[in-house]
Amino acid sequence: MSGPEVILRVENVTKRFGGVVALNDVTLSVGRGEIVGLIGPNGSGKTTLFNCITGVYKPDRGRVFFMGRDITGLQPHEVAKLGIARTWQKxxxxxxxxxxxxxxxxxxxxxxxxxxxxxxxxxxxxxxxxxxxxxxxxxxxxxxxxxxxxxxxxxxxxGPQLLLLDEIAAGLRPHEQERLAEVIKKVWSDRGLTIVVVEHVMRFVMSLSKRVVVLHEGRVIAEGPPEEVASNPRVIEAYLGIKPV
Known part of the structure; x- marks a missing residue:
């Protein structure tokens, strides 16, 4: 990617669980200071990707780089000390x-x-x-x-430099989601953080993110500004299961 310094780079990451391929050759970059949305249907691999980044899982193939350092396979506490923090779905x-x-x-x-x-x-x-x-x-x-x-x-x-938010708005009412989004924007502005947001609440993630990456069946199928991604035929098909007319 061009633009800001790359703080996170995932290169060709694959993760299997028995015969299930949760991530299939995933490559993406996140620039310093970005808020990036990571979306996709249930089972698309979003949380598995977070787990590979934070050391909960070790990829079967591929590498994860943070601030230019290969962190693939490090333990979660080691990753946290380097400056990556996360929240959890539950x-x-x-x-x-x-x-x-x-x-x-x-x-x-x-x-x-x-x-x-x-x-x-x-x-x-x-x-x-x-x-x-x-x-x-x-x-x-x-x-x-x-x-x-x-x-x-x-x-x-x-004290992170990179913050991974995994469905932090799940279960909240609309006015609570709006409040939470404002808190996250304030934190981002005040601390100069880089943030990746996994979320199913589209209004929430679209209001935060300047760039969105879409996973489907373990693969990246689209990437770009929220408005562009929302109208992408491959994304619509992935979510609705039908091809748009």
Missing amino acids: VRPFRNLTVLEAVTTGALLRTDSVEEARKTAVEVLELIGLPREEWGRLGSEITLMEHKLVDLARALAT
Whole structure:
């Protein structure tokens, strides 16, 4: 790709699970400072790609490069220390921790000092706009929207340069999705992050992304500006199962 410095490069990545090919020769690049949407029907390989990038899975073939370094096969904690953070499709509850404690655990990736980690957590929670009166509540006491914000804050507390958001808007009501999108834009602007967003909520991902990559059956089938991708016949066929007239 031309333009900004390439911060993430996935080259010819293939991942199989038995006889199922989840990713098939996937190649894509993400420039520093971009917000890129990664979309596709269920089972298209989006989360598997995130897992290959973050070390949860090792590709069967192909390489992953971050800031010019080959990170293929590194363990998840090693990838996180290099500056890649993620959220997960399903909320991972911290039922017996407070909001502040949960975010502090993310900050401990960069320091052995609980005091310093707590200071970082406070800064991140202020950035995302979660009211202070919520910081002392347990994970078992907060709403789904608040869980989503805490997951985002915990990822930010690790000090990433690249943030991978895996269906972070899932389960939220439209007005909550709009609020979350504004928080992500604020984080992107304030921190100068690079963000890749996996999402099924099209309005959400299209409102965030300047460029969209489409996966279908483990392959990249389209890439470009949101409006162009949305009208692409191959994309319409992949989502609807019919060829447009």
